[in-house]
Amino acid sequence: MKLRFAATFDANEYRKRGILQRDCLVILKHLEEDRERIQRELYRIVEKNDAAIVSGKPPVELDVVIDIAYRKRSADANRLMWALYTIIAEVINREQGTRNRVTPEELYEQDMVDWAPRHRFVCEESSLEFFKIVLQEEKGKIKSIDTKDGTCAIEVWQTSSFWNTKQMAEHIDRLLNTLEQMGVIRENDGNLDRIMRDVDDWRKLVKG
Numbered sequence: 001m002k003l004r005f006a007a008t009f010d011a012n013e014y015r016k017r018g019i020l021q022r023d024c025l026v027i028l029k030h031l032e033e034d035r036e037r038i039q040r041e042l043y044r045i046v047e048k049n050d051a052a053i054v055s056g057k058p059p060v061e062l063d064v065v066i067d068i069a070y071r072k073r074s075a076d077a078n079r080l081m082w083a084l085y086t087i088i089a090e091v092i093n094r095e096q097g098t099r100n101r102v103t104p105e106e107l108y109e110q111d112m113v114d115w116a117p118r119h120r121f122v123c124e125e126s127s128l129e130f131f132k133i134v135l136q137e138e139k140g141k142i143k144s145i146d147t148k149d150g151t152c153a154i155e156v157w158q159t160s161s162f163w164n165t166k167q168m169a170e171h172i173d174r175l176l177n178t179l180e181q182m183g184v185i186r187e188n189d190g191n192l193d194r195i196m197r198d199v200d201d202w203r204k205l206v207k208g
Contacts, residue, residue, distance in 0.1 A: 048060060070164035070165050070167075071164060071165050073164060073167070080172060081168070081172055082104060084176065084179065085175070088107060088178055089102050091179075091182050112157060112159050115174070116158055116159050117158040118158070119156045119157075119158060121139075122152065122154070124151060125151065125152050126150075131154060138162075139156050139158060140157050141156065141159050142155070
């Protein structure tokens with residue numbers, strides 16, 4: 001059995017309790033309702049294992065996976081991404097002249113080919129329409145569907161609309177590195193507000 005729940009590392013609590021790495025323990029900070037939910041689930045598993053042991057059956061092996069829960073990417077980060085794509089397109093088009101002009105949308109589509117995470121889902125053919133609706137609302141853009149023997153394999157590309165703050169920050173940094181390589185210099189401390197303010201200056205520099 002696997003349990004998966006979000007948690008935030010609390011370094012102060014870790015130090016306060018004096019827990020060492022060899023203890024294989026990490027102190028985690030949850031909302032109270034999260035603690036209660038996890039406690040109920042663990043108690044339920046313990047009771048099930050006690051009953052299994054009494055009846056001579058093997059106990060359930062528990063595999064707990066703890067993930068950091070990142071927020072969905074912000075609207076400001078999305079605006080910044082498109083502003084950077086616009087600047088990159090302007091630089092490319094200025095260097096190439098009027099031939100083979102590129103658009104920010106074309107640059108974005110190519111980056112999604114290069115960087116968007118791929119996911120594969122399998123369902124029965126009779127459930128395909130339901131899965132298509134859910135996946136396109138929650139996971140990303142459906143790129144292919146292979147049907148065989150009544151089973152459908154669905155490939156989904158997790159494009160930027162479905163990224164969390166960490167994924168978006170990594171991609172913005174890639175775009176900023178691209179601008180640096182193109183000679184558009186950035187001077188900021190990595191702060192999103194500061195970068196947003198720099199966009200207008202970059203535009204003036206490119207057009208100048």
